[in-house]
Amino acid sequence: MRGLRIIAILCAFAVLAGCSGQGAGTSSRSDTFIYAQGADPRGLDPAFVDDGESAMVMANVYEGLTKYNDKTTAIEPSLATSWDVSADGLTYVFQLRQGVKFHDGSPFNAEAAKASIDRQLPPNDTSNMPYAEFTFGYVKSIEATSEYVLTIYLTQPCTPFLANLAMTLAAPIASPTAIGKSATGNLNENPVGTGPYKFVSWEKGVSVKITRNDDYWGEKAKIKNVTYQIIPENSSRSAAMMAKTIDAMSGLDAPDVAAVRDSGAQIFEADGMNINYMAFNVTREPFNDPKLREAVIRAINVEELVSSLYLGYSMTAYSVLPTFMPGYAPSVKPFAYDPEASKALLKEIGKEGLAIDIITYSNPRPYNSATGTKLAEAIQGYLAQVGITASITQYDWADYKGKVAQGEGDICFYGWIGDNGDPDNFMNLLDDKDRSMNVSGYNNPEYHDLILEAVSAPNGDARNALYGEMEAIVARDGVWLPISHARSMAAYGANVSNFFIHPTGSIFFSQITKS
Amino acid sequence: MRKYITKRLIMLVPVLLGVSIIVFAVMRAFTADPAASILGQHATSAQIAELRNKLGLNDPIYVQYWNYFKGMIRGDLGTSLFTQTKVTDELLGRFPATAELAISAIIFASIFGVLVGVISAVKKNTALDYAGMFGALIGVSIPIFWLGIMLIILFGVILGWLPVSGRLDILMTPPKITGFLLIDTLITGNIDMFFDALAHLVLPTVALGMYSTAIIARMTRSSVLETLQQDYIRTAWAKGLAEKAVVIRHALRNALIPVATVIGLQLGSLLGGAVLTETVFAWPGIGKYTVDAITKSDYPVVQGAVLLVAFIFVTVNLVVDVLYAFLDPRIKYS
Numbered sequence: 001m002r003g004l005r006i007i008a009i010l011c012a013f014a015v016l017a018g019c020s021g022q023g024a025g026t027s028s029r030s031d032t033f034i035y036a037q038g039a040d041p042r043g044l045d046p047a048f049v050d051d052g053e054s055a056m057v058m059a060n061v062y063e064g065l066t067k068y069n070d071k072t073t074a075i076e077p078s079l080a081t082s083w084d085v086s087a088d089g090l091t092y093v094f095q096l097r098q099g100v101k102f103h104d105g106s107p108f109n110a111e112a113a114k115a116s117i118d119r120q121l122p123p124n125d126t127s128n129m130p131y132a133e134f135t136f137g138y139v140k141s142i143e144a145t146s147e148y149v150l151t152i153y154l155t156q157p158c159t160p161f162l163a164n165l166a167m168t169l170a171a172p173i174a175s176p177t178a179i180g181k182s183a184t185g186n187l188n189e190n191p192v193g194t195g196p197y198k199f200v201s202w203e204k205g206v207s208v209k210i211t212r213n214d215d216y217w218g219e220k221a222k223i224k225n226v227t228y229q230i231i232p233e234n235s236s237r238s239a240a241m242m243a244k245t246i247d248a249m250s251g252l253d254a255p256d257v258a259a260v261r262d263s264g265a266q267i268f269e270a271d272g273m274n275i276n277y278m279a280f281n282v283t284r285e286p287f288n289d290p291k292l293r294e295a296v297i298r299a300i301n302v303e304e305l306v307s308s309l310y311l312g313y314s315m316t317a318y319s320v321l322p323t324f325m326p327g328y329a330p331s332v333k334p335f336a337y338d339p340e341a342s343k344a345l346l347k348e349i350g351k352e353g354l355a356i357d358i359i360t361y362s363n364p365r366p367y368n369s370a371t372g373t374k375l376a377e378a379i380q381g382y383l384a385q386v387g388i389t390a391s392i393t394q395y396d397w398a399d400y401k402g403k404v405a406q407g408e409g410d411i412c413f414y415g416w417i418g419d420n421g422d423p424d425n426f427m428n429l430l431d432d433k434d435r436s437m438n439v440s441g442y443n444n445p446e447y448h449d450l451i452l453e454a455v456s457a458p459n460g461d462a463r464n465a466l467y468g469e470m471e472a473i474v475a476r477d478g479v480w481l482p483i484s485h486a487r488s489m490a491a492y493g494a495n496v497s498n499f500f501i502h503p504t505g506s507i508f509f510s511q512i513t514k515s
Numbered sequence: 516m517r518k519y520i521t522k523r524l525i526m527l528v529p530v531l532l533g534v535s536i537i538v539f540a541v542m543r544a545f546t547a548d549p550a551a552s553i554l555g556q557h558a559t560s561a562q563i564a565e566l567r568n569k570l571g572l573n574d575p576i577y578v579q580y581w582n583y584f585k586g587m588i589r590g591d592l593g594t595s596l597f598t599q600t601k602v603t604d605e606l607l608g609r610f611p612a613t614a615e616l617a618i619s620a621i622i623f624a625s626i627f628g629v630l631v632g633v634i635s636a637v638k639k640n641t642a643l644d645y646a647g648m649f650g651a652l653i654g655v656s657i658p659i660f661w662l663g664i665m666l667i668i669l670f671g672v673i674l675g676w677l678p679v680s681g682r683l684d685i686l687m688t689p690p691k692i693t694g695f696l697l698i699d700t701l702i703t704g705n706i707d708m709f710f711d712a713l714a715h716l717v718l719p720t721v722a723l724g725m726y727s728t729a730i731i732a733r734m735t736r737s738s739v740l741e742t743l744q745q746d747y748i749r750t751a752w753a754k755g756l757a758e759k760a761v762v763i764r765h766a767l768r769n770a771l772i773p774v775a776t777v778i779g780l781q782l783g784s785l786l787g788g789a790v791l792t793e794t795v796f797a798w799p800g801i802g803k804y805t806v807d808a809i810t811k812s813d814y815p816v817v818q819g820a821v822l823l824v825a826f827i828f829v830t831v832n833l834v835v836d837v838l839y840a841f842l843d844p845r846i847k848y849s
Contacts, residue, residue, distance in 0.1 A: 028686050039807075043598055050555035127566040128599075130555040188599055204608060205799025207685055229685050231797040239667045240679050263672075398547030398812060405560055417556065434559040 032225040033496075033509060036237045036249040040204055040230055045187035046172040047120050050130035052366075052505050055168040056250075057208050057228060059506035061103075062172030062193030065094055065113065065150070066165045070511065073273075073325070073421025073503055075162045079108060079173055079194065080150070089157030089456055090140075096148040100217045102175035103198040110144035115176040117142055117152075131170035134419065157456030159463065160422035167420050168506055196221045196510040205230055221510035241265050241491050247514060248492035248499060248507075254313045254369070260491045266499070268490040271315065273322050273418035273503045275426065276367040278379065278481040281410050283441035286356065291349050293478035296411075297335040298342035299386040305378050306484045309370040313489060317482035319471045320426050324503065326459070327423035327467030332475050334482060342386045355389045359409030361400040367415035367486045372400075375413055375483070405436035414439050421503060423467040424455050430474060442479045516840065523833045527826070534825040535587065535818065539580050542814050548572075549596050549812040570596065583818065592822070593815030595808070602819040606801060610823070611694025612682060613800030616792070617785035619720040624727035625778055629771075631728070632735020637762055639740065647732065654729025663722040663795035670718060678715050680797035687711060723792040727781040734777045738770040745769075772843050779835030786831065787824040 041054035046062060049055075067078035080094035100108040118124055120132035121139055138158040143151045154161065165171045175192035191199045196218065197210040208228040212221045229246060231237040237249045238256040242263035252260065252267070261267055280287040280296070287293055306316045321328040346352050358380065361372035368375060373394050380390045390411070395403055404412050419425050431451045432438040447470060454466040474480060492499040495515045501507055550566040551558055567573055571582065586593055592602040635647035671679035682696055683689050689696055689712075690703045697716070700709035742748065743766050751761045790802040801820055808816035839846045 032686060034685055040598075048599065050557075127562060127569050128553055130553070130557060133562070134557045201688075203799070204605065205612075205797075205804065206681065227685055229681070229797075230799070231680050232803060233794050233797070235664055236667060236680055236795050236797060239664070239672050242672045243675065243679050245679060245685075396547065396810075398552050401551050402548065434561075436558065436560060 028225075030514070031223065032227055033223045033248070033512060033514060034227045034229055034246045035507070035509070036229045036231045036240055036246045038230075038232055038234070038237070038251050041202075041208065043188035044191035044199070044202070044208075046168065046170055046174065047129050047132065048188055050169060055504075055506055057210065058172060058191065058193075059168045059195075060197045060226065060509050061191050061195045061199055061210060062168070062174065063195050064165050064167065064171040064173060065096075066162050068166050068421065068502060068504060070508065071500065071502070073163065075166055078166070079113070080165075083162070089159075090154050092152045092154070092161065093145070094150045094152070096150055097217060098148055100194050101215060102177070102192050102194050103213060104175050104177055104192045106175045106177045106192075108173065108194055109147050110150040111147075112176045113150050113173050114142050114144045115179060116173045119179060120170060129170070131167070131419075135164045135167060135170040159455060159457060159459060160420055160424050163420040163422045168504070169419070197226060200225075219510070222513045223509060226509045238491070241493075244493065247496055248490060250490050252489040252491050254311045254489075257489070257491075264494045265491045266494060266496070268488070268492060268499055268501055269313075270488045270501060270503070271322055271324055272367070272486045272488045273325070273421065273505070274367040274415060274486055275317055275320055275322065275482060276314070276365075276375075276415045276484045276486065277317070277320075277413070278375075278483060279412050279414055279440040280479060281407060281412070281441060282479060283407060286351065286354065287410055289349065290477055291345055292351055292354075294335050295342045295345035295349070295351070295386070296383065296388070297478050297481050298338045298345065299388070300379060300382045300481065301337040302334070302481065302483060303337075305375075305382070309374060309378060310484060310486070313369070314367075314484035314486045317485050319482055320430075320474055320480065321423055321467065321471060322418070322485050322503075325418070325421065325423055325426070327427075327464045327471075329468030329471045332468065332471040334475050335478060339386055346386060346388075353387055353389070355391070356383075356410040358390050358392045358411045358413075359400070359403055360392060360394050360413045361397050362394045363397050365397070365415055366417055367484070368413070369486065372413045379411075401436060404439050405434075407435055407441060412439055418504070423464070424451070427451065427467055427470045428455070430470075430479060440479050442477075444473065444477070447473050516837070520833070520837065523836070527829055530829055531822060531825060535584075535822055536580065538818050538821040539583065539814075540576065542812065542817055543576060543579075546809070546812040549814060552811050553596055583815075587822075592819035595816050596813050597811055602815050605804065605816070606819055606823055608694070609799055609801045609804055612798060613789070613793070613802060614786060615682075615695050615697065616716065616719055616723060616789065616798055616800060617782060619716050620724035620785055620789075621727060621778060621782045623720050623724040624731055624781065627724075628728040628731025629735050629774065631732040632774075633739055633762065633767060635732065635736040636739035636743065637758075644736075648736070651729040651732045654725045654732075657725060659722055659726065659789075659791045660795055662725060663718070663792060666718045666722055667795070677717050678711075679718075682712060682715050682798065683708065684711050684715075719792050719796040719798055722795070723785065723789045727778075727785070730781065731774060731777055735770065735774050738773050739766055742766045742770040768842070772839060775835060775838055775842060779831055779838075783828040783831040786827045 037053055037056060039053045041057050042049045042051045043054060044057060046058055063078050065078060065080040066075050069076055079097050081097050083092055083094045085092055096110055102108060117136060120129055120136050125132045138154045138156055138161060140153045140155045145151045172193055174187050178187050178192035196213055196216045198213045200209040200211050202208045207230060210226050212224045231240055234251050234253045237251065238260050240246045241249050241260050257267060280293050282288055303316045306314055318334065319329060319332045358376050360376035364371050376392045380392060383390045416426060416429060428451055429437050430442045431448050435441060450466055450470050454463055457463040457466060488501045490501055497513045498511045550563045550570065554562055554566060571579055590603065594601055631647045635644040638644050667679045670677040687708055690699045692699045692702055696712040697709060700712055748761060748766055751765045790806050792798060793800045793803040805817060805820040
C-alpha cells in the first residue's frame, strides 16, 4: 500500500509540476522569439568558425562592411556606406558609416575595421581560421586612410571580394576592445559586434540568448529577444514545434512536414545554395575517356532518382550553379538519360561489362539528406542496367574527405554549400589545384582561362555569360553529373510573420514579427 | 574498513592511468584526422598539414601522451580542438545535468523495479507475476530512443501535460550553485522553477529508467524467490509471523544484496551519460557532448570524458561495496 501511495504522490507532483511548468514562462514569451537548432555554435568569433549554427547567431550580432540584400545575394552597403574600386581592380576605398558603436561602447571606425581584418592576414593569422584564406586570400594590405576611410589593396583583381565581405564567417567586424582581450579571441564566448542584437548569454547545450540593441544605427529589431534553443534531435525539434514551445525550427525532416503542418505551423521552403553531385576521376583510366563518362551519364535517370530519394525536398540539378544564382545558364543540360544510347556507346568504345569502384560517404550531408550510401546504391542500380558492375566502398565523412583528396575510386560523390553567392565560389571548384576541392582532378586550360577572366570581370551580363560558358564546358566534358540542390526547410509558428531563410542560410531575426 | 577504502582509492590511480593510455591510443589509431574537420570545406591539404603540426599531431605518440599526462596530473584535461574551450570546464559544467538525470532514473528504477520484483515473487505464477515479468521483458527490449519520442508525443504534444525538451523552461534563468537544478532552485527558494525543473525531469527519467527498472525487477524477483526458500524464512513462517513481516523484514533485506549490486552497476553506467536520452530530450549532459566529440575526433574532449566516466564508475562501485557491509553485517572488509 505504501508503494501505491508513493506512486500516487509522484504522479500528483508530476501533474502539478506540468501545470506550473507551462505557466511559468508564458509571461515573457510574447517578446521573445525561440528558434530551435540542432547544435551549439562552434564558437562566436567569426575568425574561428565555419558552421551554420555559429553563423545563425553571428548574422544577428555582427555586421560586415557590406551586406546581402534581405532576400537575395545582391550586395548592399552596411558598415561601409559606399566604395570605389580602382580601374585595375586592385584598390578598394570604403567610406565608413559614422556614429556607429559596438555593443561594448567602442566606436566603429577605420582602425576598428582594420583590426578585425588584420588579425586574419599573414603573419597574424593562425592555421585554425577556417575562412581567413577564402575571404581575405587576395588582400595584400589594409590601411586606415582616415577615421572613416578604409583602403584595401588586393594582389589581383577579385570581383567576389565585395561578396566575401558580406559573409557571416570571417568578414564581420568585431569590437577591437573585445579582440584585444584575448589572443585566442574571447569573442568566441562573448561576441561583440555592431548588429541589431546584442549577445546576452550562452549556456552550452541549452541556449544562446541575444537581445535588441536599442542603440542600433539602422532600423531597430521588432522582436526584443531571440533565444536559440539547442534541441539536437530533428524529431524532438518537430515535437517541440507541434507542442508550440518554440516559434521556429531548422532541420525539418521531410517525413515530419505533414504532422508539423497539421499542428498549425507554417512551413518555409526555398531553393538552397548548394549542389550535390557525382564526380568522375578523370585523371586516370577508365574515366579519362569522355565517351565513357557520357555513357555512364546517359545510363542514369537523375530526375527519377532525385524524386525517389529526396521525396520532393531537393530539386533536380541540371548544372553546377543553383538556378537563382547569377551566371546560371538554363540552356545547359547534362547528357540526357538514354540507356540504349549508353549501351551503344559502351559497345563502340569496347567497355561492355566494365567493372568500376565507387567511393562514398555513409552519413547524410546538408545537400544530401539520403546519405552518400543511398545515392551510390541508386547509381549502382542504374549502371547495372547497362551492364556496368560497380562496387561501393563507404567511409565516414572525415575519412572520406581524405580518400577523395588522395584520388581514390573511379567515381565519388561530393557536394558544395555556397559561401558568398558569387558563381566563382562554385565554378572555381573545377579549377582548383587542390584535389580535396577539385575532386575529379579536372584540368582544362580553356576552363582555367575562363575562370581567371571571370573572377576579375565586373558583375553583369558579360560576366554571367562567362560562367554560362563554363557550365557548358562541364556538361560537354561530363566531368560531374549534377544530381540535386537541397531545399532549405524550416517550420515556424502560425503567429509569426516575415520569417525568411536567406540563400546563405542565415535568418535575420530583426525583421521578424510575432502576434 | 578504512584500510579497505584507502586501498581501493589507491587502486584508482593505475585504473585511470590505464584508461587514459588506452583511450589516447584508440582515438589516434581509429578515428579520422581532426585537422580536416576543424578546417571545414575550404581546407586544402597544405592547411591541414600545417594545422596538424601546430596541434602536435605529428609528434611521436609517446611525446603527445607525455604532454597530455603533464596536464592531466595538474587537473588540466586540455582544450577542445573545435571550440577552444577548456575540457575540464565543459565536463564539470555538463556533469550535474547527467548526474541529476541518472540519480532520478535510478531512484525511479529502484522503487518500481523492487516493487514489481517483490510482488512478482510473492505472487509467483499468478496473473500479477506474469504481468510484472511481461512488463519487465518489454522494459529491457524497448529502444530508449523510440520510447523517448513516444513519451514526448503522448505527454508533451497530444496531452500537453509535460514539457518536451530541456531541463527548464527556456525563458527561465536558473540559479547556479551546484548545477543540480532541483537543489539550486530549492536553496534559492524558487518554487516555480523547482516544479518546472521537476516537470522537465519526468519524461527523461521514465525513458532512461525503464531498462534499469526491468533489470532490477527481474533480479529482485529471482533473489526474493531464492531467499523465500531459506530455512530461516520457514522458521519465520513457523513462528506465525505475518506475511508482511516475513517478506519485508526477513526476506527482502537479504534478497536486496545482489539487487544492490545491480543498482550500483546501473547507476555507474547511467552516470556515464545516457546518449540517446540526452539526445531525444535535449538534455545538456556529458553523453551527447562526448559522442559529438568522438564523431569529430576531438581528442582532448573524448579523453577527458572517458577519464571522468571511468572515475565515476569505479567510485560508484566502491560505494556499493561499502554499502554491502551495512546491508549484511556478515560481510567484513579488511
